[in-house]
Amino acid sequence: MMGQAPHVAIVGAGRMGQGIALAFIHGGLSVALIDMKEREPDDERLYSERVRLELDRELCAKIDLGWITAEQARESADRVHIFGREDGLQALSDADVVFEAVPEVMTAKAAALSLISDVARHDIPVASTTSSFLVTELAKLIDGPQRFLNAHWLNPADLMPLVEISRSEQTDGAVIDDVVGLLERIGKVPVVCSASAGYIVPRIQALAMNEAARMVEEGVASAEDVDKAVRVGFGLRFAVLGLVEFIDWGGGDILYYASRYLADMLGDRFEAPEVIAANMASNRNGLRDGQGFYTYDPDTVGDYKSLRMREFSRLLDEVGLSPEYGAALAPVPEKTRHG
Numbered sequence: 001m002m003g004q005a006p007h008v009a010i011v012g013a014g015r016m017g018q019g020i021a022l023a024f025i026h027g028g029l030s031v032a033l034i035d036m037k038e039r040e041p042d043d044e045r046l047y048s049e050r051v052r053l054e055l056d057r058e059l060c061a062k063i064d065l066g067w068i069t070a071e072q073a074r075e076s077a078d079r080v081h082i083f084g085r086e087d088g089l090q091a092l093s094d095a096d097v098v099f100e101a102v103p104e105v106m107t108a109k110a111a112a113l114s115l116i117s118d119v120a121r122h123d124i125p126v127a128s129t130t131s132s133f134l135v136t137e138l139a140k141l142i143d144g145p146q147r148f149l150n151a152h153w154l155n156p157a158d159l160m161p162l163v164e165i166s167r168s169e170q171t172d173g174a175v176i177d178d179v180v181g182l183l184e185r186i187g188k189v190p191v192v193c194s195a196s197a198g199y200i201v202p203r204i205q206a207l208a209m210n211e212a213a214r215m216v217e218e219g220v221a222s223a224e225d226v227d228k229a230v231r232v233g234f235g236l237r238f239a240v241l242g243l244v245e246f247i248d249w250g251g252g253d254i255l256y257y258a259s260r261y262l263a264d265m266l267g268d269r270f271e272a273p274e275v276i277a278a279n280m281a282s283n284r285n286g287l288r289d290g291q292g293f294y295t296y297d298p299d300t301v302g303d304y305k306s307l308r309m310r311e312f313s314r315l316l317d318e319v320g321l322s323p324e325y326g327a328a329l330a331p332v333p334e335k336t337r338h339g
Contacts, residue, residue, distance in 0.1 A: 021080055251285045
């Protein structure tokens with residue numbers, strides 16, 4: 001396990017590296033932010049100043065949002081130590097965990113992981129922030145693949161709570177536990193997946209965004225109405241219920257038959273996966289059967305449903321979309337229809 005105040009090193013001082021650094025310093029930990037690019041001394045100094053300016057700008061934005069005070073911004077800024085490639089070697093050797101955040105180019109990844117292998121301790125977790133390369137590909141480039149994983153931070157890394165951790169069959173479970181614990185310590189919400197292209201969110205997101213663009217292309221609806229439907233319908237609902245959880249709420253069989261209709265009308269991309277049919281065959285359609293992707297205890301399912309509804313109602317209150325009693329009696333706005 002990592003110590004009480006782990007030394008965090010980030011190799012790569014670009015946009016992603018800066019975002020990860022901001023996440024750690026906001027959480028109270030110190031960071032060594034190491035620029036991997038070899039530069040002339042004057043260029044290195046200018047680049048370091050530019051990085052510092054970018055970090056200060058983001059901290060000022062958090063002051064404006066009311067998230068931190070000016071004093072907390074100064075304390076946070078003091079927790080970031082920016083190094084050039086050579087000056088950062090000692091900080092890298094002292095690290096308890098390393099996040100590689102260089103550009104999404106295999107030669108750059110290989111160079112960074114080679115440096116980490118040579119300089120960092122061989123018993124610490126090393127995480128690549130890539131969204132382009134599988135963990136199984138990159139694990140071949142580092143000494144000790146059992147300590148290696150991918151940690152996909154969603155942009156902007158300091159603001160988005162989710163971090164997707166991808167492991168290979170070689171990744172030690174204790175390494176996963178250490179990195180998960182570290183991320184939770186700074187307020188992140190980590191999830192773990194296997195080595196698969198697209199992780200979880202980008203894979204779902206790509207399908208949804210392409211389908212949204214396709215509907216605009218086909219004239220199904222305007223871009224504005226597609227986006228409104230997503231924000232007010234899709235987004236609000238799935239901020240409370242996960243997609244798989246929602247299948248259980250609606251019923252796997254409902255999804256199966258709806259998918260068949262859509263596949264007939266719009267193409268094979270809407271076919272339901274085999275697991276939906278398998279669940280139907282074994283009466284695992286969700287809440288009403290007491291089991292689906294999840295299992296529901298009849299003694300507590302009522303409390304569970306009430307909790308989700310309270311969460312949804314709080315979200316509606318927060319965005320100002322709660323059903324308003326007597327709304328139809330209010331004066332009608334001058335323009336209420338599409339024209």
